[in-house]
Amino acid sequence: MSDTPHFRIGTRGSDLAMWQAHHVRDLIEQRGGTCEIHVLSTQGDREQVHAFDKLEGKGFFTKEIELALLANDIDLAVHSHKDLETQQPEGLCIAAVPARASAEDVLLVHPKAHRSATWLPLKKGSAVGTSSARRRDQLLLLRPDLNIQALRGNVPTRIQRLKEGRYDAIVLAAAGIERLNLDLDDLRVHKLDPRKFVPAPAQGALALQMRASDPRKPWLTQLESPETAQTIENERAILRELEGGCQLPFGAHHSGPSHPLRCFLQASTGPRRILASGSIEALQKLKEVNPRRLLITRLAKPHDTLHRLAKGSGDSLIEWPAAIPVPLKKPAIPNTAMDWVWLGSPGAVRACSDWLHENPNVKVATPGPGTSEALQPEDRSRLEFCGNGDPVGAWQSFIDGCSPEESVAIPHSQQSLKRWETCAASASLHPWVHYTTEPNTELAPACDTVCFTSPTNVRLWNSPQPPNIVAIGATTSAELKARNWDHTVAVHPDAFGIWEAFQNS
Known part of the structure; x- marks a missing residue:
């Protein structure tokens, strides 16, 4: 040679x-x-x-x-x-x-369809272009209201069709967009986190x-990049055993040996999402059917993403709050015109539903999808800010975007952590105690694992210690530690963080 x-x-x-x-x-x-x-x-x-x-x-x-x-x-x-x-x-x-270049997918949104909304910044019923079964099924996992339409052509052609208004949004691989250095100035660009939207193997x-x-x-x-070769082999090894090609609605993402391997598979029961240490364990989890009874201490949200994740794995999701929000009979509501209302939890959404309907022009802000999914259908069009699920970061991001002329209503519970007091705000804040929490008088249903969604739900738990426990975050974990109850802490308080914690518990 x-x-x-x-x-x-x-x-x-x-x-x-x-x-x-x-x-x-x-x-x-x-x-x-x-x-x-x-x-x-x-x-x-x-x-x-x-x-x-x-x-x-x-x-x-x-x-x-x-x-x-x-x-x-x-x-x-x-x-x-x-x-x-x-x-x-x-x-x-x-x-x-x-x-490897970027592995994740990107949602490109036409400005006329861009809205603050749960999971994806799209107006209700948006037409989203993709010819990938994997992307289609994950879009519908997040937003069942979306209208998924076929989209073919090379990358510039697809983007041009979006700019022409043939679609409200399209999904493309981030790597292709970056490699071609395309002009996206007149579009809204939303990167899809692999934790929630799993890329194709080797993307x-x-x-x-x-x-x-x-x-x-x-x-x-x-x-050769040895690290890239190893990570994509872990991803493609599962696809090989599943005997699937690019038409299979399957995603896998492994960002390195110190990180978990995430997989998505659209099964006959629905979307399956698993977390594994490697391809062998991932295959075992994808193939095994071991139905569990999973309890989360919250009021019912029967059609949310967590329910769809549980159904896809054949599990039963039980919603049973240890702490029930109860509106005060005469809350001290400020007599001030409000531009925004910050609803800090699903409990706040439920307890303040009457106030919301009495103030139909007030814009709604929530810390993340879990709270947004608790809104009544008629209130979801009012959602103008939906954070990433981190209550501290979401509040900071929201209040930084408010002008000094705006007023923000903050109805909260007597047990609230009052996160709005932790950072400066230029807007006018109007907090008031709108509801309290009372213990559930019924015993918790039998289950395999319990996810506690707040310190109050731990304090008001009226049943024996559950066999397996998940804490939604650090403050809830601290309450469980005070009881000396072993538990798994969700890395993120949204549906995917809770779901992965259920798997690890």
Whole structure:
């Protein structure tokens, strides 16, 4: 083999595929090799109408390129790794996996459809474009009201269709947008956290494919990122065992050896979300059915995301509050016109429902989706701020966005932590005690695990110590520690943080 190997690189002709081919060419030439680029057409390029799950076969973006490799028409194929089948065709191999770009998905929103809302910043019933079954099912897990529509074409074409108003929003891979450095100034960009919206296995990574017998294969290993190769192998190993391709509604994300492996699979029972230490444990959890009775100390929210997660795994979610919010008969409500109302918990939403209806022009702000999902359907259009679920950070973000001329109503309970007193505010704040909490006189139902949602729910718990316990956050954990009750603390107080804590308890 020559000290300066030459490679005929095969690629699709889309803007993104050409960027990837030129990127690999640059990596090779930086190390002393030489290249020429050959553009090939694939079934995925020619079929621009139907969604992938409506097409027959596999390898829509790779088959023709792999045939060219086997025919010795090219020496090296550059693929988006997520497009490859998990089993290599006989005679071919992956010679190198360069460092991964961003793995997450991005929601691009047309300004006319952008709204503060639960989970996703979209108006009710928005038309969202994607032809990925995985993206479709996760969008509907978060927002069942969305209208999912097929979207094909290369990345610039998809974005142009959004700008033209054919869709309210579209979902794309962050890596493709970043690599093409596209102008998104007239769109709203919302990155989808892999903790809540699991990417495709190997999304953001490239695969350099060549003939297994090619003597230049060892030379290409210098382009390999061992960490990237290992993490995407963990992701794709599950897909391989599930015998799925890009049409399977499956996501997997592993950001490194010190982080958990997250998976999503749309099963016949609904969405399955699991957390595992590696691919072997992930497969076991995805395949096993072990129904549990999970109790959360809250009032009923029968159609929320946590219910959908429980149903997808065959579990029963029981809602039973140890502390029941009860409005005061004569709360000392300030006689002031309000612009906003801060509802700090689902309990506040329920206790203040009459006040909300008596003040229909007041805008609603909540710390996160868990509280927003407790709003009555007729009140959700008033939601103008929905935080990320962190009560301290959400309050700070909300109040920083208020002007000095605005007034904020803060109806709260007698047991409130009064987080609004912890930071300066330019707006005029009007807190008052609107409700108290009373103990539930009924005994808690039998269950396998209990998630305590507040210190008050721990203090008012009227049953024996549960077999397994989850604390929604640090203050609730402190109350459980005072009782010497072992427990798992949710890393985040939203539905996904609670769900993962249920799994770890």
